[in-house]
Amino acid sequence: MASFNIKFFTDIVLLESYYKSISREYGTHVAVSPHTPLLSNLNIIENIALIEEVHERYEREKSHANALEKLKKLNLQDLQTKRPSQCSDLELFSLSLIRASMMRYVTITVITPLVQYQSENSLEHLFKVLNILDVKERTIVLDLSLYENDYKDKGITCNIIR
Amino acid sequence: MTRVFEYLGEITLNFLSDVYEALRFSYLCITHLFLPNSYHPAMKSILIKQIYFTVIQILPSFLLLGFFFGSLIIGYVITLAINYELSNQIGSIIIGFVFNEFAPLFTAFLIALRSGAAVNTEIAVMQVSGELNALKEFNIGLIDYLFLPRIISGVISVVTLSLIFAMIMLVGGYLFSLLYMNMSLNTYMYTLFSSIEIENLLYLVGKSMAFGFVIMLIPIYSGLRTIKAFNAIPIAVLKGMVRLFIAIFIIEVLSLWLRLI
Incomplete structure (x- = not known):
């Protein structure tokens, strides 16, 4: 079974400088973090479809159909016409992952999921979403060492990069 | 020292x-x-929305304001021309005043107050909330996706609305000519057509384009330079609007100077 990579850091400064170093190569990484929110002046489907409209030059109909397909996979199709402010934190997290998954051939870097989305089952949710979207192999999670045990406690299969 | x-x-x-x-x-x-590459489907979609916001949405109130305000101003100009015994030059006075000066400047002020302030706030909020950062992260060019549609719609809106405003003022001018000079429609039309030159139209279009460009560019630039704190947004909008009004005056002065030389 395919697994994904996690790298832990003792503090947030080290984590951010690591992300800066790996994302320096233009267009190789895309972050899912509080610093990369969905656009508030677009609805959910427009936010997701935007990636293909810009990078693949798909027309609105095609990009929206692809975005809707991804939303349906996660049973979030009811959110398509809503604005980001109308969604819960966990929904926004899933939607950010969907948007990131629309970027082809790049590594999806999820930054501090436990800090971003403080919920009992946020880790299970993250891995469920990554599985459904089938992007586990090109995902890397960057998190703080103090959460290392949370990952172990949940029995999540992953490669810890040292 | x-x-x-x-x-x-x-x-x-x-x-x-x-x-x-x-x-x-x-x-x-x-x-x-x-650059042809700038015009991707997302950009075109934003451009259509922006044209709707800056031209179509404003149209009813603009027409109403233009009719009342424009008619009064042109009425005053006509009355002055009659008082100073310049009735034989009424055509060139109306055309010069409406096309060269008043219509583009009035439209520029209106669009600056409405759309310029909105764009400045929008970009500043996007900067502070990290949305601009998100766009950069996803390799979505800010100029192509965010700025060009606003700049193009600004240029289109000021040019279109200036022309509409000029037409409204000319209609208002007819009502006053009828009232004060008992001028028939045919005579009024003849007076206008014999005074209008292609230069007047080019001047209006050129000046409106310059206004439209700065009305969007300066608020965008000001919004981009907002520091990442929510209380910096009003300061960014204030600075942007002051710079914008200075730029509008500079264009107006330069255009007057160009006409004089």
Whole structure:
């Protein structure tokens, strides 16, 4: 079974400088973090479809159909016409992952999921979403060492990069 | 004394650096205007929305305001011309006043107050909330996706609305000519058509284009330079609007100077 990579850091400064170093190569990484929110002046489907409209030059109909397909996979199709402010934190997290998954051939870097989305089952949710979207192999999670045990406690299969 | 010179030097250097950055930004935006790659489907979709917001949505209130305000102003100009015994030059006075001066300037002020302020706030909020950062992260060019649609719609809206405003003023002018000079529609039309030249139209279009460009460019630039704090947004909007009004006056003065030489 395919697994994904996690790298832990003792503090947030080290984590951010690591992300800066790996994302320096233009267009190789895309972050899912509080610093990369969905656009508030677009609805959910427009936010997701935007990636293909810009990078693949798909027309609105095609990009929206692809975005809707991804939303349906996660049973979030009811959110398509809503604005980001109308969604819960966990929904926004899933939607950010969907948007990131629309970027082809790049590594999806999820930054501090436990800090971003403080919920009992946020880790299970993250891995469920990554599985459904089938992007586990090109995902890397960057998190703080103090959460290392949370990952172990949940029995999540992953490669810890040292 | 040395401190005074240091202070003045710092202000001058900061000012020159700001001007250089603003010119560089303008150059980048103008360059992207002519790149076919800039026009991707998302950009076109935003452009249509922006044209709707800046031209169509404003149209009913603009027509109403234009009719009442424009008619009164042109009425006053006609009355003055009659009082100063310039009735035989009424056509060129109306055309010169409406096309060269009033219609573009009035429209520019209106669009600056409405759309300029909105765009400045929008970009500043996007900057503070990290949305601009998100776009950069996803390799979505800010100039192509965000700025060009606004700049193009600004140019289109000021040109279109200036022409509409000029037409409304000419209609208002007819009502006053009928009232004060008992001028028939045919005579009024003849007076206008014999006074209008292609230069007047080109002047209106050129001036409106310049206004439209700065009305969007300066608020965008000001919004982009907002520091990442929510209380910096009103300051960014205030600075942007002051700079915008200075730019509008500079264009107006330059256009007057161009006509004089």
